[in-house]
Amino acid sequence: MMSAPPLVAADGLSAGYGTAPTVLHDVTFAVRPGEVCAVLGPNGGGKSTLLRVLTGELAPRGGQVTRPPLVGVVPQTERSRLDFPVSALDVALMGAVSRLPWWRRPARADRAAARAALARVGLDELRDATFGELSGGQRQRVLVARALVQDAPLVVLDEPFSGLDATSAALLQRLLGELAGEGGALLVATHDVGQARAWPLVLCLNRSQVAFGPPQATLTRAVLERTYGSDLVTLPGRGDVAVQQHHGC
């Protein structure tokens, strides 16, 4: 059987900000419908830059990018304004805006979709709560609900598990599996090497592409050392590796 064409692909992609030097070089990968791809890399390694190119926020400096016209996006919650007077439902409803012309306001059906999305992430009861007053995990789930309302074939998530409590992390893990099962493609920037092993594809970045492929082939000690350098630590006991986390992008 022929595999489906990639939903998102890059070929020799490079990117940077303004007049500053290029921060990401030579990235080549492809993700098909139903696949989850972990994006691993140290802080400053180019994960967020890649995601910004894929959402259209940043234009590539070189190479080719193929992406669907509509991309669902779950940013780090720190990038949202916590002092903004909006409810969880208002934020989820912003997902509907991406499908509307600029002069149209979300309709009743869009509100129903936003409520359904909040229910799916377990936050229906907190739909009227102010976004900035929710816990970090709850805010992350609201942003996931917003991406669900976008109803995009590709969803990119920037360190969505960062700072999540165990309940929220389990719920998010299950939700990502469901979305992939429904035919969506997902790119998830993460620091968790163990988690990346559970997904079909891994893209390792350290200012340029270190490796791309299934975790069995990519998550070798040599690749991880080239990806993380001195941030890689060996766990006592079985010899597993983990990444020392420094907060940042």
Add this chain to the structure above:
Amino acid sequence: MWGLLADPWVDPTTRRALLEVVLLGLAGGPLGCWVVLAGLSYSAESLSHAMLPGLVLAALAGAPLLLGATGGLLVAATAVALAGRLPGIGRDTGVAVGVTTLFGLGVLLALARDTPAGLGSLLFGDVLAVSGADLWLAGGLVVVVLAALALAHPTLLVAGFDPGVARALGRRPLAADLALALLLAGTLLVGVQQLGNLLVVALLVGPAAAARLLTRRMPRMMAASAAFATAAGMAGLYASYHLEVAAGAAIAAALAASFPAALALRGLRTAVRRPTPAGTPHSARAA
């Protein structure tokens, strides 16, 4: 008591002034919410001050103040943009240098020996000299500002809440910035003639900042801000009539006073709610 309340409105001059401040409040109150949330309060104040040379030149030439204010605003916006692009100069410094220079130039022109007296009305406005044409202009401003805010609401919300993701959500932060800048300029142009160069920004910032203290949702914040602005306009006119003080300054003082009033109201509300046992979780409340 009735006389105290009704006397000011016997005179058609104060009735027209009241209608003018209500109209300006209906436009400036809701717009001010976006100005405050977008962090444009300083820019609003700067632009209104920097248009002074244009106003003075228009007054000297006998031209409509609106024309002078438009010219002043264009020069101010250009000066601020250019100063901000100089190497090693940040935007704030650029704004400060551009605005101070232009404001100083305006005062210099206004205080020149050959200039007729009248700087006071440019700086502090003359809300009691409202003409029929001014009222039509303010009415038009209300229609344009409210229609534009209604149309642009999703864009302003998305771009304001999460500018980094706005493009992925199909909206351009630049479009939101431009829409706000144009509405801000239009409101300053209309408001400056009645409230004056120094005080017009109080219309945009005071009520909106007060409304933010008492509300948690954008539509309610905008409604509360319009209510604060119109109430402060009325209070200022009462104060002007009964205390025999300048109307524009009294209105500006009332607009600014809406912030400490809202602060006190919020404190009172918190104190009243505090005794409830256990109560609603903080995160689940919505005003």
